[in-house]
Amino acid sequence: xxxxxxxxxxxxxxxxxxxxxxxxxxxxxxxxxxxxxxxxxxxxxxxxxxxxxxxxxxxxxxxxxxxxxxxxxxxxxxxxxxxxxxxxxxxxxxxxxxxxxxxxxxxxxxxxxxxxxxxxxxxxxxxxxxxxxxxxxxxxxxxxxxxxxxxxxxxxxxxxxxxxxxxxxxxxxxxxxxxxxxxxxxxxxxxxxxxxxxxxxxxxxxxxxxxxxxxxxxxxxxxxxxxxxxxxxxxxxxxxxxxxxxxxxxxxxxxxxxxxxxxxxxxxxxxxxxxxxxxxxxxxxxxxxxxxxxxxxxxxxxxxxxxxxxxxxxxxxxxxxxxxxxxxxxxxxxxxxxxxxxxxxxxxxxxxxxxxxxxxxxxxxxxxxxxxxxxxxxxxxxxxxxxxxxxxxxxxxxxxxxxxxxxxxxxxxxxxxxxxxxxxxxxxxxxxxxxxxxxx
Amino acid sequence: xxxxxxxxxxxxxxxxxxxxxxxxxxxxxxxxxxxxxxxxxxxxxxxxxxxxxxxxxxxxxxxxxxxxxxxxxxxxxxxxxxxxxxxxxxxxxxxxxxxxxxxxxxxxxxxxxxxxxxxxxxxxxxxxxxxxxxxxxxxxxxxxxxxxxxxxxxxxxxxxxxxxxxxxxxxxx
Numbered sequence: 325x326x327x328x329x330x331x332x333x334x335x336x337x338x339x340x341x342x343x344x345x346x347x348x349x350x351x352x353x354x355x356x357x358x359x360x361x362x363x364x365x366x367x368x369x370x371x372x373x374x375x376x377x378x379x380x381x382x383x384x385x386x387x388x389x390x391x392x393x394x395x396x397x398x399x400x401x402x403x404x405x406x407x408x409x410x411x412x413x414x415x416x417x418x419x420x421x422x423x424x425x426x427x428x429x430x431x432x433x434x435x436x437x438x439x440x441x442x443x444x445x446x447x448x449x450x451x452x453x454x455x456x457x458x459x460x461x462x463x464x465x466x467x468x469x470x471x472x473x474x475x476x477x478x479x480x481x482x483x484x485x486x487x488x489x490x491x492x493x494x495x496x497x498x499x500x501x502x503x504x505x506x507x508x509x510x511x512x513x514x515x516x517x518x519x520x521x522x523x524x525x526x527x528x529x530x531x532x533x534x535x536x537x538x539x540x541x542x543x544x545x546x547x548x549x550x551x552x553x554x555x556x557x558x559x560x561x562x563x564x565x566x567x568x569x570x571x572x573x574x575x576x577x578x579x580x581x582x583x584x585x586x587x588x589x590x591x592x593x594x595x596x597x598x599x600x601x602x603x604x605x606x607x608x609x610x611x612x613x614x615x616x617x618x619x620x621x622x623x624x625x626x627x628x629x630x631x632x633x634x635x636x637x638x639x640x641x642x643x644x645x646x647x648x649x650x651x652x653x654x655x656x657x658x659x660x661x662x663x664x665x666x667x668x669x670x671x672x673x674x675x676x677x678x679x680x681x682x683x684x685x686x687x688x689x690x691x692x693x694x695x696x697x698x699x700x701x702x703x704x705x706x707x708x709x710x711x712x713x714x715x716x717x718x719x720x721x722x723x724x725x726x727x728x729x730x731x732x733x734x735x736x737x738x739x740x741x742x743x744x745x746x747x748x749x750x751x752x753x754x755x756x757x758x759x760x761x762x763x764x
Numbered sequence: 765x766x767x768x769x770x771x772x773x774x775x776x777x778x779x780x781x782x783x784x785x786x787x788x789x790x791x792x793x794x795x796x797x798x799x800x801x802x803x804x805x806x807x808x809x810x811x812x813x814x815x816x817x818x819x820x821x822x823x824x825x826x827x828x829x830x831x832x833x834x835x836x837x838x839x840x841x842x843x844x845x846x847x848x849x850x851x852x853x854x855x856x857x858x859x860x861x862x863x864x865x866x867x868x869x870x871x872x873x874x875x876x877x878x879x880x881x882x883x884x885x886x887x888x889x890x891x892x893x894x895x896x897x898x899x900x901x902x903x904x905x906x907x908x909x910x911x912x913x914x915x916x917x918x919x920x921x922x923x924x925x926x927x928x929x930x931x932x933x934x935x936x937x
Contacts, residue, residue: 406775407783424782461775513778521778528782535786542794549802556809561816575806595807596799604794626777631787635795690776 383467387498387505389480395708397701405621405693408446408460409437411533413618418442421536423462425455426527437462437530439475451476456499456508460533463508464526465499470506477501481508495520534628537620541607549603578602582747586754594753597639601632602746609689609738613731623741624689626682633678636749641674644756677752681745688741692734699726904934 411419420438427433433453440448440457448457454465454472458481465472479500486496498505511528513521531539548567555568564572583591583598608623622628650656652670655663702723707716908930912923 402774402776407780511780511782513780514784515778519774519778521780528780529785530782531786532783534783535790538787538790542790546794546797546802549798549806553802553805553809556806560809572810575803576810579807579810592807596803597795599803600791600795600798603798604791621776624776625783627779627783628787630779631784631791635788635791686777 383469383506384504386503387482387500388503389500390482395701395704397698397705400701400704401694401697403445403459404619404697405624405690406460407532407534407625407627409457409462409528409530409532410440410442410446410460411536411618411620412442412446412460413616415444418446421531421533423455424529424531425462426529427464428525447481448478451478451499451501456481458497458499458508461510462528462530463497463499463510464524465506466509466525467506479503533618533620534622534625537611537618537622538608538628541611541622542604545603545607574602575599578746582743582750586747586750587757588754588759590757594639594750598746598750601636601749602742605632605685605745606738606742609742610735612689612693613734613738619693621690621693624686624691624693626686629682629686632685632745633682636681636752637675637678640677640752640756643753645758647758648756677748681748685741685745688737692730692737696727696730696734699723699730702726900934904930 409421409423411421413419420436420440420442423433423435423437425433435452437448437457439450439452440455441450442448442457442460446457446460451465452474454470455462456465456478457463479502482498482500482505484496484498486494497508497510499508500506509524509526510521511526512523513519514523515521549571552568552571555564555566559565559568563569578599579591579595582602583595587594605623608628611617612619612621612623652674653667655666655670658666700723703716703719706719706722707713908927911930912926
């Protein structure tokens, strides 16, 4: 236990040294910042405008790279838990990933994100065609007068705010090339404009770091379980051993405590789905907590949980029997005026169930990542972003126990959330397939 | 920074089509492969083992029951044997008693018979002896009388001595 603690604090300090390295340079580098107040004062760039639709007019306006001071823990945390087109490990190793872009003007394009030569904060030093890498994500320069080339230098990025046609405050982003600011557009985000996204001029279909992590985790789980499944046939009639005895209690737990109580005699049909969900989520949760693997926040990504919730929704409803639909549209034994209220509520519930599944998992895991990143951020807050060594020592002294505590909690959360998603899936399916005479 | 989760820059909660597509592909593939190559074989193996354990338990229970039955049977047989033994013993005792009593009866009868025979014999012998005594006495008397007659005796004492002598002579015989 003592050895483990020493090893753990060593790990943590190495990780934090790497992070420190990152943020020490934050203020003297490309100078992006999320907070709008950073644009106050005598900055030369005149993009701090609140007039409607100034995107086009900003193209090619003079801009220079601004050296930002200070440290924004929220922006840093969000950046670290967001998806990216490069896989960054400890801000030192950047693995370029393939980019697959569907562009509305040019069709499908395929290239490596290595072309961007991503640097600190995953901002690309170079651009390719009209793409640049900002905050680890591919953005497209939307200015029509911009001359696209296979390689051009990007001096930095900046952000500003503007009001769009509907009177909503939107964030504007610029790439600074040759001393001029060019508006960049993010990839298409299916949020209906609610979370600052929307359909743009291109779709990013690249295998991002979340996709690559998902693939690696799925492959690892598959290989582990394949070997376990083989040892069941090789060691037939013998007691389990090794990996088998590690994973068997979990499989048996899901079977006996989740599948059988909710699905009764039909549990055999759905057990593989439940086990897949459980181990997929658990694997991603645990993988996301390992400091040296990029701490990729896959199960905290709403897109991933949305897909899983959607699958659960489809499975639940295509297997729903007449009894289930009867309870939704025509609840038995209830007077008509109650039905008037009950039926819409039941129909809403149909969609709220997968919605809660999706939000609960993404929220919990993202929150855990944010908490850990915030505690690590104490080092930079106390250390005034690298200016005060004594302050960062105090911050480290605070961060180590707090992060240790948070990671311990996150370890429990990793299991709990995987279990909760699985048990709720089982209960939704169980309610949909329940036999009429089962409980009457 | 206002409410962080609803802020426009909270990227983890922005659903992106690329990630959605890849998640769907990976999850469905993972589900299919895991079901076919891992979870179904494992579930089957677990079921089989459950069945094996159950049948082993059942067999053990059955064997135990059989053992119990056998033991009861043995006990019963032993009890029967004991009963049999007791019965045989008592029968033997009875028989012995019977035999003994019969033998006693027999012996008694025999003894009585022997005694009766002996009595009869004795009686006979007695009679014979008496007869013989009578005969002998008669003969003796006759011989004495004959000798008395043949000899002339002087005096009474001489007679008596003579008779005594004769009697003695007879006694000697």
